[in-house]
Amino acid sequence: MKRIHINASQSYDVIIEEHALSRITDYILPLKGPCPVIIVSDDNVASHYMDTVSAQLTEKGYTVHQYVFPHGEEEKNAHRLIDLVEFMASKSLTRKDLLIALGGGVVGDMAGFAAATYLRGIDYIQIPTSLLSAVDSSVGGKTAVNLEAGKNLWGAFKQPILVLCDPTTLNTLPREEWINGCGEVIKYGFLNVPGLLTQLEHKPLVDHPDTVSDIIARCVQAKADIVEQDERETGVRALLNLGHTFGHGIEKATHFETPHGNAVAIGMMLMAKGAVFMDGADPDMVAKLQTLLEAHYLPTTTKVTKAEILDAAKHDKKSQGSTIKIVVPVSYGHAKLKVVTHEELANYL
Template sequence: MTAPLRRSEAIVVDVALGERAYDIVIGRDALTSLGARIAALRPGARTAIVTDRNVAKYWLEKTEAALHQAGIAACRIVVDEGEGSKTYAGLERVSEALIAARIERNDLVIALGGGVVGDLAGFAAAILRRGVDFIQVPTSLLAQVDSSVGGKTGINSPQGKNLLGAFHQPVLVIADTAVLDTLPPRQFRAGYAEVAKYGVLGDEAFFAWLEANHAEVFKGGAAREHAIATSCRAKAAIVARDERETGDRALLNLGHTFGHALEAATGFSDRLFHGEGVAVGMVLAAQFSAALGMIAESDAARVERHLAEVGLPTHLQDIAGFAQEGLADADALLALMAQDKKVRRGRLTFILLRAVGRAVIAADVAPAQVRDFLQAKLAARA
């Protein structure tokens, strides 16, 4: 598999959900088309842009300019960056601001930011006046390939990640690859974990392409757009088959059962970005699959090697403050996993591997097996 030649036109990926279908528009400077696309999609709509302080510095005025050029009215709602905004208090603030701005059911909420802003603004749109349409303008790699697509919105509870939320599909996604130029390297690496995930869970050829071309993805250009488009197509296909995660869509949670527990243990802080938790979680899922005899040790090592090569954490001990807050305690981590959304009647569900490129849903995993596995991992690296 090779990346396509450099292209000037946008790549459009269709999310085929019948009357709720929408496009993902991918390309450099795609943001400039936002106003024209809204004018065609929702003539006469007013908009409210929800963003965070950091993104606002770089992209809020450009977004407003694109809307103004098309004669579209817009107000701005700016929140603090980071998971601290994805809370009850953050939801209240955004919701009340939307009501004060008189955003009506025929208007649009625009989520301009990374996964936190997308989840928060999307959830606020889902509950405002019992449902207002929204548009995702993801500004992080992670959001462009994962959280902006598929309609999952929500906030965190002190007891766990994304435990409050709703399925609320956007009506349009604009993934402007130029915005990634202002993304800090650590944030880009964290997003790359979700790109690699699509190869690991369902496309070994794409994973092999990433092994050979990841440097070009990090540099930008055609390789980056190819990686983003391939990831979006993979997610769009799964979402079209299983919009509300009653079956195959759970495969997208590869690495997340472990990863969400690690994020909770670190207080949803900058000590561990979501993509970093997914990277560690993917390695643990691959190693757990090997421990259960589902894949060869060499397959698990291949996943670990690639993620480590791009600079992602791959072990529990790679997390800042590893000895704190239960990260070195298998039972404490297991207790956090018990709050995972995929738990059914107290039994754990994991996404495991039959091969690199072939993930499976493993329901009813015995907690004792997970505890023994984690204790062995902790002991091996002590």
């Protein structure tokens, strides 16, 4: 078992342990005694794990309700969020009760945002079941849904009271979801964790899933270190958006047919090439990044147009008036924050 403590406005532990899902109440009971609880999941994940989680909670005296919605990024929208909150109200959930997010990033974002706003805030727990959510979205308290204008534009900061990651749940993931998660894993390697890149070079995660517990722990620790410095993303936390400015534009333009981790991989590649042109970065960095992305079967190019990507950037959360804060890779394993005009951003493409 690996336990990583997050010091934030709501301090909590991230527990990474194989087969933890089979004894979930060992971790929940010390934090929250028997009460009404709503488990939020999608139809893919619920078919695998909902019965296991529900039965354990019921046995210990919790009153369990289930909210299951169709899988997919397109479900992370305002209509689905409101439906979830209405369901919570219909079950008379109070401020003393609990929400559990059982699933990947879409489930975690949806449940977290509902927990942040229902009755002005109730407790929730993240149980990530995808690689991407395990290494990134379940930790740090950023929650949001997508709007027509762009990705993650309506949200709130809300820390969970626990993140319980059982790496054995990743065994049910299709191969493409392992690949998708690797986009976020490689991102962490550029946030002053170059040793992670070396590890991935020698043992690409897609082909060496036995290393996943260690990889998750390294990524979570890297995120914890950043979140503890800047919980509300007023400074250094923006580094976690490496590859996201262009990546979000690719997601939107393809109507989310390009999944998030793949889009982030392409976004990192585009920004790395732009950094060579605009900031004099070492071209060898680009070659090494491309090799690493390809070793994880991630895409490095897109047919989305420059105009579509730049249009999406105007709605980016890091955009302020005529400028936008971007994350620029400066060398292999390192990145920096930079404020540019939208006209200058075009030159990075």
